[in-house]
Amino acid sequence: MNSTTWLHVPDVHSFLARAGDFLRSRPALHTVTLTACEGLRVRGPQAYGDEAPVFGVLERGGEVRAAYFRTPPHRLIVTPLAPEEAGSLAAHLRAVGDPVPGVNADEATAAAVAGAWRSLTGSEPRLHERLRLYRLGELRWPEPAPEGRGRFAEARDRELVARWYVEFVRAIEGAGLQDPGAWADARIADRRVSLWETPDGVPVSMAALTPRVAGQIRVAHVYTPAGLRGRGFGAAATAHASRAALAEGAAEVLLFADLANPTSNGVYQRVGYRPVTDFAVYDLAGAVAD
Structure with a gap:
């Protein structure tokens, strides 16, 4: 036995x-x-x-x-x-x-x-x-797509990325806030933060990526400041990060969404994410x- x-x-x-x-x-x-x-x-x-x-x-x-x-x-x-x-x-x-x-x-x-x-x-x-845990199916660019472009965060974005990280953790009532500068430095160095910026070069949303482990990469820390929400920036940042994960060779691209937020769940499904489990x-x- x-x-x-x-x-x-x-x-x-x-x-x-x-x-x-x-x-x-x-x-x-x-x-x-x-x-x-x-x-x-x-x-x-x-x-x-x-x-x-x-x-x-x-x-x-x-x-x-x-x-x-x-x-x-x-x-x-x-x-x-x-x-x-x-x-x-x-x-x-x-x-x-x-x-x-x-x-x-x-x-x-x-x-x-x-x-x-x-x-x-x-x-x-x-x-x-x-x-809800989601897995990316076929990536679809948000429609209508906001004007602007996606890019990886650079050293010049350190202060912004660190500040948005803090705001994100507070918004989700998360515990164990890491050192914001160190958090930003590590992810900027590894090209693991996607920013969506307007045509005049102003960043308006962020989506980070976890390292690839066992073939999977997770999109995390998707954040748009409150005054900029509802314009498709978060969807575009998520799509840009998801495309980067696929380009890196991820077999599975994943993310979590708060079920109390129907807007974010709808956004993720529109760009191609499908439910796995709750x-x-x-x-x-x-x-x-x-």
């Missing part, structure tokens, strides 16, 4: 040695874990903050069945689980004593983990947001495993 065991893993290299093949087997569903761990592998733990990341795997008969990770102060990212596995994960986290401020996973898994944690701790989970993010108030 095969035993099923959650294991706490000490660092990103050990985690990828154990779980890398499993994660790469379904790169779309595991996109956040793959890209975040690539950043940790390349730039070190300091890439996501001062606190040490947390990793774990579920093994059955010596094979990885599921995995989780967390870069403090962010929520726990969990791969899809069966209901009973969600319960065993909650018990494991409580036993190892890691803080659990929240959970981010596919909708069923997130709800199951939140419910299991509530049963163990008595803390009431709060649904923070629901997200995710949910829960805050676990007072959820410290001690």
Whole structure:
């Protein structure tokens, strides 16, 4: 009889040695874990903050069945689980004593983990947001297309990109704001920020790209300042970034959209993105495993 065991893993290299093949087997569903761990592998733990990341795997008969990770102060990212596995994960986290401020996973898994944690701790989970994961089908340029052009951000755009990064994180009520200048520097150097600019050269929207890992690239940090929205700039920046991802050789181009924002969901579908699955993010108030 095969035993099923959650294991706490000490660092990103050990985690990828154990779980890398499993994660790469379904790169779309595991996109956040793959890209975040690539950043940790390349730039070190300091890439996501001062606190040490947390990793774990579920093994059955010596094979990885599921995995989780967390870069403090962010929520726990969990791969899809069966209901009973969600319960065993909650018990494991409580036993190892890691803080659990929240959970981010596919909708069923997130709800199951939140419910299991509530049963163990008595803390009431709060649904923070629901997200839809999209995969690019056939890229279509937005119609009508706004005037202007897309280009990669350059060193002269550093201050703007850093400021828009901060505004984006605040707009989505995100945790763990990275150093804005460092964030901008790394992505500008790697040509991973697309800007849409007007005919007179004024940038009006931004879309960033994650590194290619396991054949997938994710469009992220799509941001248009409030006073410039509704003119197609975000769609154009997204299309420009998506075209760059395809040119880089991505087998899958992905993005997440907040389901509470029908405008952005409509924009992404009009440029060729198709739904994959829905995710949910829960805050676990007072959820410290001690």
